[in-house]
Amino acid sequence: MGQAVSAEAMKTKEEFFHVLGALKEKFESxxxxxxxxxxxxxxxxxxxxxxxxxxxxxxxxxxxxxxxxxxxxxxxxxxxxxxxxxxxxxxNAGASLRxxxxxxxxxxxxxxxxxxxxxxxxxxxxxxxxxxxxxxxxxxxxxxxxxxxxxxxxxxxxxxxxxFTGKPVDMGGTDYDRNGIAGLGVATAAKAMIEKHGDTVQGKAFGVQGIGAMGAAVIRYFAEYGGQLRAIADPKYGGTWMFDAAPSESLMTAIIKHDADEITKGLAAEGRKIDDGVQAVLFQQLDVLFPCAVQNVITETNSYEVKAKYIAEGANQPVTKEAYPMLMEKGIHVVPDFIANPGGIIAAYVELTSEGSDKVQEAKDFTIRKITENVNRMVDLSTQYGVETVHAGQYLALDNMLNGID
Ligand SMILES: NC(=O)c1ccc[n+]([C@@H]2O[C@H](COP(=O)([O-])OP(=O)(O)OC[C@H]3O[C@@H](n4cnc5c(N)ncnc54)[C@H](O)[C@@H]3O)[C@@H](O)[C@H]2O)c1
CATH class of the missing domain: 3.40.50.10860 (Leucine Dehydrogenase, chain A, domain 1)
Known part of the structure; x- marks a missing residue:
């Protein structure tokens, strides 16, 4: 098979990997x-x-x-x-940005x-x-x-x-850090994945590892979509905490605002600490898991312990490449980082190209639209060829990059 390849040219899983291999080789060079x-x-x-x-x-x-x-x-x-x-x-190519x-x-x-x-x-x-x-x-x-x-x-x-992108709104920017647009994208990626499987976010129990800029924004937007925050973990808060009931509005506000003192108070009043470490959050009985801290936390040696049905990667590379097939084997659906977390660069693109008067809203709308489309395309491809979502996502990114965006 030549280098000028298209999805139509591929019929089997083997052909898919052949084409993906050729694209990767070209990217490597x-x-x-x-x-x-x-x-x-x-x-x-x-x-x-x-x-x-x-x-x-x-x-x-x-x-x-x-x-x-x-x-x-x-x-x-x-x-x-x-x-x-x-x-x-x-x-950027995975986000289908030109x-x-x-x-x-x-x-x-x-x-x-x-x-x-x-x-x-x-x-x-x-x-x-x-x-x-x-x-x-x-x-x-x-x-x-x-x-x-x-x-x-x-x-x-x-x-x-x-x-300069990400600048304040009064300078013509989207202020994407403050508006948590990357987190909006990750929450949207999970929503799109769930809905693609005929399910709904409403009432889904979710857990987040890492309550920094990314984790806090994911909590904000996934709760807005109807998810129920059930677990968080961060060394800043001394380990892994569970909630037996939905956290109060005041605790949710403290999390969204990164108010460490109020979060600490709220956790003491409403949370149940289950572990001094931050890994325990990954292995709880949850519907959706958002690793939003560091890389390589879900590995070949612990992936069998993951119980969530969906994972959306907020952090860069939280799941190792050895763990992906093991998660797939268990029927866990993963949205890889480069498909889930490019909200910041999508907002930057809006900032650079839009003349609109409300760039923040435009960036949010564009992030939701792009990430939803990309997750849907990735899942279709992964289902069609029986391959892991990470490989389907890599194909989409490299095909966009090397063969152009449709
Ligand atoms: N913020 C963004 O816009 C953005 C965009 C794309 C990707 N990311 C990725 O998301 C991840 C987090 O970024 P951030 O901007 O939220 O950083 P941050 O510094 O604001 O927050 C990180 C948080 O994780 C906590 N933490 C550190 N090690 C931990 C561990 N092992 N387990 C649990 N929590 C831990 C820290 O205490 C902190 O609260 C990074 O991998 C980053 O590359 C962030």
Whole structure:
């Protein structure tokens, strides 16, 4: 079978894997289109910009553009940024966005007293690569180490708000972190998966590992969809907690607002601590599980203990590749990270392309629509060929990336 492949050309599971293998090989052989290290030795500034796969964007509203967030850590290096930008290429394609992948970053301590000066210099040095200036780099955004004030510094330095996404609403942004749009996407992914199986979210018991930005937003939106929060786990709150009845409105509000003191009080009053560790949440009698903390928590050695029927990955790679087939064998339906959690980049795309007056609502609507469509397509493909959802999702992402978006 050749490289120019389509779903119609595949008939069997074996052919599916043959085609997927060819797509993966092609992706493996790709190189970044832009890969730069930026330095101002006198000021001690070092940063990186990497852009992949802008071909996917040529038929869209942002031709020749790649996008992703900006990571700032003291030990960052170009290899890490390359890997992250490549992952964004996969995530953006998996989200069916006509947008290449990119990542930028600084090797710096964002809490250092001279950081603002360095950050502003970094932004200046990136100017020639920016999409708004004719380059392929879609601009800055949030990632580890990035803080809301950076949006203000970057836009001020550039004299334009076009090259920073996730910025406040009054600057023309979607404020996607504060609005929990990535969490909305993950909650929507679970809803779409449940409904695709002829079921409903109403009354479904759910548990969340990791009550940070992602976990809190998932709780907010999945409860709005009708789910019943039954379990949470976070080392910040001392382990795994269960709720015998629906948590009070005040505790739900505290969780959504990340109010740690109120959450602690609420847990003491309404929760039942079942374990000092954070893994126990994964093995409770729940309908839906949202791992929203760290990678590799569901593995080949513990997947047999998972009882939930549905898993939506809020964290990046919480399920190992060895565990996927074991979960499938048990009839557990998983929405992998790159299909479930790209709400932030979907919102960024809206921010970059919309002229509308309510970009937050537009970003939410677009996230719900895109993620629902993608989950449905992934499940159809997985059912048609009898393959794991993660492989069906990989096929969709790579087919979009390498053969174009329909
Ligand atoms: N926030 C987003 O927009 C977004 C988007 C896509 C993916 N993600 C992924 O979601 C995950 C969480 O990101 P976040 O933004 O919520 O981070 P965060 O720092 O806001 O929150 C992480 C939370 O997890 C807790 N935690 C740490 N280790 C844990 C463990 N082993 N078990 C349970 N809880 C643990 C921390 O105490 C913290 O409360 C990461 O994998 C991240 O890459 C986040």
């Amino acid at each position: 790709m190189q970044p289109e832009l890969e730069v290290t930026i330095r101002d030795p006198e000021m001690g500034v070092e940063g990186y910009v990497v852009v992949w796969n802008t071909g996917i964007s040529n038929s869209g509203k942002l031709p020749g553009c790649g996008k992703g967030g900006t990571r700032i850590t003291p030990f960052l290096n170009i290899d890490e940024v390359k890997m992250l930008a490549r992952t964004m290429a996969m995530k 947008l290449g992948g990119a990542k930028s970053g600084m090797k710096a301590d964002p809490s250092a007293p001279d950081f603002e000066k360095k950050y502003r210099r970094f932004v200046q040095l990136c100017k020639p690569f920016l999409h708004e200036n004719g380059g392929p780099f879609g601009g800055f955004g949030f990632d580890i180490g990035a803080q809301p004030i950076h949006a203000i510094w970057a836009c001020d330095e550039l004299g334009s708000t076009r090259s």
